Amino acid sequence: MALAAGIAAGISIVVCRSALTVREYDLPTEGVERPFTAVCVTDLHGREFGRDNEKLLAEIRARKPDVIFSLGDLISRSAGEKEVARMCDFLRALREIAPVYASFGNHEEDYTALSGKDLRPLIRDTGAILLDEECCVADIAGSRICLGGTLGHLWPDGRSREEFLSSPEYRLMERMQASGLPTVVLSHRPDTIIFEKAYENWDIDLFLSGHTHGGLIRLPLIGGLYAPRQGIFPRYDRGYFPIGRTRLLISGGFAGYGPFPRIFNRPEICVLRITPAEGSSHG
Ligand SMILES: [Fe+2]
Numbered sequence: 591m592a593l594a595a596g597i598a599a600g601i602s603i604v605v606c607r608s609a610l611t612v613r614e615y616d617l618p619t620e621g622v623e624r625p626f627t628a629v630c631v632t633d634l635h636g637r638e639f640g641r642d643n644e645k646l647l648a649e650i651r652a653r654k655p656d657v658i659f660s661l662g663d664l665i666s667r668s669a670g671e672k673e674v675a676r677m678c679d680f681l682r683a684l685r686e687i688a689p690v691y692a693s694f695g696n697h698e699e700d701y702t703a704l705s706g707k708d709l710r711p712l713i714r715d716t717g718a719i720l721l722d723e724e725c726c727v728a729d730i731a732g733s734r735i736c737l738g739g740t741l742g743h744l745w746p747d748g749r750s751r752e753e754f755l756s757s758p759e760y761r762l763m764e765r766m767q768a769s770g771l772p773t774v775v776l777s778h779r780p781d782t783i784i785f786e787k788a789y790e791n792w793d794i795d796l797f798l799s800g801h802t803h804g805g806l807i808r809l810p811l812i813g814g815l816y817a818p819r820q821g822i823f824p825r826y827d828r829g830y831f832p833i834g835r836t837r838l839l840i841s842g843g844f845a846g847y848g849p850f851p852r853i854f855n856r857p858e859i860c861v862l863r864i865t866p867a868e869g870s871s872h873g
Pocket of ligand 1: 696
Protein backbone atom coordinates (compact mmCIF):
# COMPACT_ATOMS: atom_id res chain seq x y z
CA MET A 591 0.00 0.00 0.00
CA ALA A 592 2.72 2.49 1.02
CA LEU A 593 4.80 1.42 -1.96
CA ALA A 594 1.87 1.97 -4.34
CA ALA A 595 1.22 5.42 -2.86
CA GLY A 596 4.92 6.24 -3.20
CA ILE A 597 5.00 5.19 -6.85
CA ALA A 598 1.80 7.17 -7.58
CA ALA A 599 3.28 10.25 -5.88
CA GLY A 600 6.51 9.88 -7.86
CA ILE A 601 4.63 9.67 -11.13
CA SER A 602 2.50 12.63 -10.11
CA ILE A 603 5.56 14.79 -9.37
CA VAL A 604 6.70 14.25 -12.97
CA VAL A 605 3.21 14.82 -14.42
CA CYS A 606 2.71 18.00 -12.37
CA ARG A 607 5.89 19.50 -13.82
CA SER A 608 4.48 19.73 -17.32
CA ALA A 609 0.81 18.67 -17.65
CA LEU A 610 -1.63 21.55 -17.48
CA THR A 611 -5.25 21.39 -16.50
CA VAL A 612 -8.01 23.92 -17.14
CA ARG A 613 -10.43 24.74 -14.33
CA GLU A 614 -13.55 26.71 -15.26
CA TYR A 615 -15.94 28.72 -13.10
CA ASP A 616 -19.26 30.39 -13.92
CA LEU A 617 -19.68 33.58 -11.94
CA PRO A 618 -22.97 35.46 -12.40
CA THR A 619 -22.27 38.98 -11.19
CA GLU A 620 -24.61 41.88 -10.48
CA GLY A 621 -24.20 44.88 -12.71
CA VAL A 622 -22.29 43.07 -15.44
CA GLU A 623 -23.82 44.07 -18.76
CA ARG A 624 -22.44 41.39 -21.09
CA PRO A 625 -20.82 38.02 -20.49
CA PHE A 626 -17.07 37.86 -20.77
CA THR A 627 -14.31 35.31 -20.31
CA ALA A 628 -11.29 35.96 -18.12
CA VAL A 629 -8.21 33.80 -17.72
CA CYS A 630 -6.21 34.00 -14.48
CA VAL A 631 -2.51 33.17 -14.30
CA THR A 632 -0.63 33.07 -11.03
CA ASP A 633 2.41 31.64 -9.24
CA LEU A 634 4.48 30.79 -12.28
CA HIS A 635 7.67 31.41 -10.24
CA GLY A 636 9.82 31.58 -13.35
CA ARG A 637 8.72 28.21 -14.68
CA GLU A 638 8.19 27.50 -18.37
CA PHE A 639 5.66 25.25 -20.02
CA GLY A 640 7.15 24.58 -23.41
CA ARG A 641 9.87 26.71 -24.96
CA ASP A 642 9.12 30.36 -24.15
CA ASN A 643 5.91 29.13 -22.51
CA GLU A 644 4.47 28.24 -25.92
CA LYS A 645 2.41 25.38 -24.50
CA LEU A 646 0.90 27.54 -21.79
CA LEU A 647 0.20 30.41 -24.17
CA ALA A 648 -1.49 28.08 -26.67
CA GLU A 649 -3.80 26.76 -23.94
CA ILE A 650 -4.67 30.28 -22.85
CA ARG A 651 -5.24 31.42 -26.45
CA ALA A 652 -7.60 28.47 -27.00
CA ARG A 653 -9.87 29.79 -24.22
CA LYS A 654 -10.39 32.99 -26.28
CA PRO A 655 -10.28 35.26 -23.23
CA ASP A 656 -11.60 38.81 -23.35
CA VAL A 657 -9.22 39.74 -20.55
CA ILE A 658 -6.30 38.17 -18.67
CA PHE A 659 -5.65 38.70 -14.97
CA SER A 660 -2.10 38.11 -13.76
CA LEU A 661 -2.30 37.56 -10.00
CA GLY A 662 1.36 37.72 -9.02
CA ASP A 663 4.40 35.59 -8.18
CA LEU A 664 5.27 35.24 -11.86
CA ILE A 665 8.88 35.35 -10.63
CA SER A 666 10.48 34.15 -7.40
CA ARG A 667 12.13 36.52 -4.94
CA SER A 668 15.61 35.28 -5.94
CA ALA A 669 15.01 35.85 -9.67
CA GLY A 670 17.94 36.84 -11.86
CA GLU A 671 17.81 39.01 -14.95
CA LYS A 672 16.91 36.07 -17.17
CA GLU A 673 13.84 35.19 -15.09
CA VAL A 674 12.69 38.81 -15.01
CA ALA A 675 13.12 39.05 -18.80
CA ARG A 676 11.13 35.84 -19.19
CA MET A 677 8.31 37.30 -17.10
CA CYS A 678 8.23 40.37 -19.33
CA ASP A 679 8.22 38.22 -22.49
CA PHE A 680 5.35 36.20 -21.04
CA LEU A 681 3.32 39.32 -20.24
CA ARG A 682 4.01 40.68 -23.73
CA ALA A 683 2.81 37.40 -25.28
CA LEU A 684 -0.32 37.45 -23.09
CA ARG A 685 -0.92 41.03 -24.19
CA GLU A 686 -1.13 39.78 -27.79
CA ILE A 687 -4.01 37.50 -26.75
CA ALA A 688 -6.08 39.96 -24.69
CA PRO A 689 -5.76 43.04 -22.46
CA VAL A 690 -3.75 42.14 -19.35
CA TYR A 691 -4.27 43.51 -15.84
CA ALA A 692 -1.55 42.57 -13.38
CA SER A 693 -0.99 42.80 -9.65
CA PHE A 694 2.07 41.94 -7.58
CA GLY A 695 2.56 38.86 -5.44
CA ASN A 696 4.66 38.67 -2.29
CA HIS A 697 7.59 37.38 -4.35
CA GLU A 698 7.66 40.45 -6.60
CA GLU A 699 7.54 42.57 -3.45
CA ASP A 700 10.42 40.58 -1.90
CA TYR A 701 12.40 40.72 -5.16
CA THR A 702 12.30 44.51 -5.09
CA ALA A 703 13.18 44.63 -1.38
CA LEU A 704 16.16 42.31 -1.90
CA SER A 705 17.50 43.63 -5.20
CA GLY A 706 16.46 47.26 -4.99
CA LYS A 707 15.10 46.94 -8.54
CA ASP A 708 11.71 48.39 -9.42
CA LEU A 709 9.62 46.03 -11.55
CA ARG A 710 6.87 48.55 -12.22
CA PRO A 711 8.35 50.26 -15.31
CA LEU A 712 9.29 46.89 -16.79
CA ILE A 713 5.76 45.54 -16.36
CA ARG A 714 4.15 48.70 -17.71
CA ASP A 715 6.49 48.50 -20.72
CA THR A 716 4.95 45.13 -21.66
CA GLY A 717 1.56 46.76 -22.23
CA ALA A 718 0.05 45.13 -19.13
CA ILE A 719 -1.88 47.47 -16.86
CA LEU A 720 -0.36 47.23 -13.40
CA LEU A 721 -2.72 47.64 -10.46
CA ASP A 722 -0.38 48.30 -7.54
CA GLU A 723 -2.68 49.40 -4.69
CA GLU A 724 -4.78 51.18 -7.28
CA CYS A 725 -7.88 50.67 -9.37
CA CYS A 726 -9.24 51.59 -12.76
CA VAL A 727 -12.46 51.32 -14.72
CA ALA A 728 -12.04 48.72 -17.45
CA ASP A 729 -14.31 48.12 -20.41
CA ILE A 730 -14.20 44.38 -20.91
CA ALA A 731 -16.14 43.21 -23.96
CA GLY A 732 -18.78 45.87 -23.34
CA SER A 733 -18.98 45.54 -19.54
CA ARG A 734 -17.67 48.32 -17.32
CA ILE A 735 -15.87 46.87 -14.31
CA CYS A 736 -13.95 48.51 -11.48
CA LEU A 737 -10.71 46.52 -11.24
CA GLY A 738 -8.23 46.88 -8.39
CA GLY A 739 -5.03 45.22 -7.21
CA THR A 740 -3.66 44.92 -3.68
CA LEU A 741 -1.13 42.99 -1.63
CA GLY A 742 -2.46 44.43 1.61
CA HIS A 743 -4.67 42.98 4.32
CA LEU A 744 -8.24 44.18 4.73
CA TRP A 745 -8.09 43.61 8.49
CA PRO A 746 -5.84 45.33 11.03
CA ASP A 747 -3.14 42.62 11.23
CA GLY A 748 -1.47 44.18 14.27
CA ARG A 749 -1.87 47.77 13.10
CA SER A 750 -3.59 50.48 15.11
CA ARG A 751 -7.03 51.50 13.93
CA GLU A 752 -5.61 54.77 12.56
CA GLU A 753 -2.88 52.99 10.64
CA PHE A 754 -5.38 50.53 9.20
CA LEU A 755 -7.88 53.21 8.14
CA SER A 756 -5.19 55.21 6.39
CA SER A 757 -3.57 52.21 4.67
CA PRO A 758 -3.45 52.10 0.85
CA GLU A 759 -5.54 48.91 0.77
CA TYR A 760 -8.30 50.34 2.98
CA ARG A 761 -8.52 53.48 0.86
CA LEU A 762 -8.50 51.41 -2.31
CA MET A 763 -11.49 49.35 -1.14
CA GLU A 764 -13.37 52.50 -0.19
CA ARG A 765 -12.82 53.93 -3.66
CA MET A 766 -13.86 50.69 -5.35
CA GLN A 767 -17.02 50.30 -3.27
CA ALA A 768 -18.00 53.87 -4.14
CA SER A 769 -17.62 53.22 -7.88
CA GLY A 770 -21.15 51.85 -8.27
CA LEU A 771 -19.72 49.34 -10.75
CA PRO A 772 -19.12 45.60 -10.46
CA THR A 773 -15.87 45.25 -8.50
CA VAL A 774 -13.06 42.73 -8.97
CA VAL A 775 -9.92 42.78 -6.81
CA LEU A 776 -6.71 41.04 -7.83
CA SER A 777 -5.28 40.12 -4.44
CA HIS A 778 -2.47 37.60 -4.69
CA ARG A 779 -2.86 36.40 -1.11
CA PRO A 780 -6.27 35.16 -0.02
CA ASP A 781 -5.06 36.41 3.40
CA THR A 782 -6.26 39.81 2.18
CA ILE A 783 -9.84 38.87 2.95
CA ILE A 784 -10.07 35.55 4.85
CA PHE A 785 -8.75 36.39 8.31
CA GLU A 786 -10.67 38.06 11.18
CA LYS A 787 -13.86 37.80 9.10
CA ALA A 788 -12.74 40.67 6.88
CA TYR A 789 -15.10 39.26 4.23
CA GLU A 790 -18.06 40.50 6.29
CA ASN A 791 -16.94 44.10 5.98
CA TRP A 792 -16.33 44.55 2.29
CA ASP A 793 -18.97 44.79 -0.40
CA ILE A 794 -16.82 43.66 -3.29
CA ASP A 795 -18.12 41.31 -5.99
CA LEU A 796 -15.06 39.17 -6.40
CA PHE A 797 -11.57 38.66 -5.01
CA LEU A 798 -9.14 36.72 -7.21
CA SER A 799 -6.17 35.10 -5.49
CA GLY A 800 -3.38 32.59 -5.91
CA HIS A 801 -0.51 32.10 -3.42
CA THR A 802 -1.73 28.77 -1.99
CA HIS A 803 -0.48 26.68 -4.93
CA GLY A 804 -3.61 24.61 -4.41
CA GLY A 805 -2.26 23.33 -1.10
CA LEU A 806 0.88 21.95 -2.85
CA ILE A 807 0.04 18.28 -2.21
CA ARG A 808 -3.59 17.24 -2.78
CA LEU A 809 -4.80 14.36 -0.65
CA PRO A 810 -7.86 12.34 -1.68
CA LEU A 811 -11.04 13.44 0.17
CA ILE A 812 -9.06 15.99 2.18
CA GLY A 813 -7.73 18.52 -0.31
CA GLY A 814 -4.61 20.65 0.01
CA LEU A 815 -1.92 19.85 2.57
CA TYR A 816 -0.43 23.29 3.20
CA ALA A 817 -0.86 26.97 2.46
CA PRO A 818 1.19 29.90 3.79
CA ARG A 819 -0.17 31.44 6.99
CA GLN A 820 -3.16 29.06 6.96
CA GLY A 821 -0.91 26.13 7.87
CA ILE A 822 -1.73 22.48 7.26
CA PHE A 823 -5.06 21.38 5.78
CA PRO A 824 -5.98 24.93 4.75
CA ARG A 825 -9.64 25.69 4.35
CA TYR A 826 -9.02 28.09 1.49
CA ASP A 827 -6.69 26.03 -0.70
CA ARG A 828 -8.15 26.57 -4.15
CA GLY A 829 -11.53 27.01 -5.81
CA TYR A 830 -14.60 29.12 -5.25
CA PHE A 831 -15.68 30.40 -1.84
CA PRO A 832 -18.77 32.61 -1.40
CA ILE A 833 -17.93 34.19 1.95
CA GLY A 834 -19.66 36.98 3.85
CA ARG A 835 -20.52 39.86 1.57
CA THR A 836 -18.11 38.81 -1.14
CA ARG A 837 -16.78 35.90 -3.16
CA LEU A 838 -13.25 34.58 -3.28
CA LEU A 839 -11.78 32.55 -6.10
CA ILE A 840 -8.35 31.00 -5.58
CA SER A 841 -6.38 29.62 -8.49
CA GLY A 842 -3.99 26.78 -7.74
CA GLY A 843 -1.39 28.36 -10.05
CA PHE A 844 1.51 26.62 -11.75
CA ALA A 845 4.54 26.00 -9.53
CA GLY A 846 5.56 24.19 -6.36
CA TYR A 847 7.22 25.91 -3.37
CA GLY A 848 10.92 26.24 -4.09
CA PRO A 849 12.32 22.68 -3.95
CA PHE A 850 8.96 21.21 -2.90
CA PRO A 851 7.04 19.75 -5.83
CA ARG A 852 3.33 19.62 -6.48
CA ILE A 853 1.78 16.20 -5.99
CA PHE A 854 -1.68 15.19 -7.26
CA ASN A 855 -2.07 18.87 -8.06
CA ARG A 856 -1.74 19.71 -11.73
CA PRO A 857 -0.75 23.23 -12.68
CA GLU A 858 -3.92 25.04 -13.63
CA ILE A 859 -5.21 27.63 -16.02
CA CYS A 860 -8.17 29.24 -14.36
CA VAL A 861 -11.01 30.35 -16.66
CA LEU A 862 -13.83 32.57 -15.39
CA ARG A 863 -17.07 33.09 -17.26
CA ILE A 864 -18.48 36.25 -15.77
CA THR A 865 -22.12 36.75 -16.73
CA PRO A 866 -24.91 39.18 -15.82
CA ALA A 867 -26.73 38.03 -12.67
CA GLU A 868 -30.34 37.40 -13.70
CA GLY A 869 -33.08 39.62 -12.33
CA SER A 870 -30.79 41.84 -10.32
CA SER A 871 -29.18 45.19 -10.65
CA HIS A 872 -26.08 46.47 -9.00
CA GLY A 873 -26.14 48.90 -6.11
FE1 LIG B 1 2.70 33.97 -3.17
